[in-house]
Amino acid sequence: MKRVHIAPTLLDAQLAVDALSSLGIVTHIFNVNAAGALGEVPFMQAQPEIWVDNDTQEISAREALAGLRNALPxxxxxxxxxxxxxxxxxxxxxxxxxxxxx
Ligand SMILES: [Zn+2]
Incomplete structure (x- = not known):
């Protein structure tokens, strides 16, 4: 597994995961529980991380996420x-x- 993205919020992470899954890239979000406790743990530790299951999809995932970021305001x-x-x-x-x- 490879980490491809650290999302600012769980919502951001979910949007990224949805976009990747529509491309056939299987991902998992870690730190989800920590994000729920935001305010009680240091911010950097609470950010949801997106990991791809298949290492060979790391590049595709990063490219897709870069495109996604550019589309955001x-x-x-x-x-x-x-x-x-x-x-x-x-x-x-x-x-x-x-x-x-x-
Ligand atoms: Zn404020």
Missing amino acids: RDEKKCLHCGEHNPGNFLSCWQCGRALPD
Whole structure:
């Protein structure tokens, strides 16, 4: 197995996994339980990781994920609660977990 992606949120991870599975690439998400405890564990340890089952699909998976990232908005959002900057595709603030403005 090879790790191909570290997602900012579980939602992001799920989108990536769905996109990969539509290409026939079997993946698993690790750290899912830790992501549920966000706020109680250090942020970097809580990020969901995407691993491909089949090592020979690592390159295909990385290319597919790169395409996916480019399709996402790159603007930043500023959290109204704590003022932290977040990537434009985040739904909630990585720092404080509050919902971000649209
Ligand atoms: Zn915040």
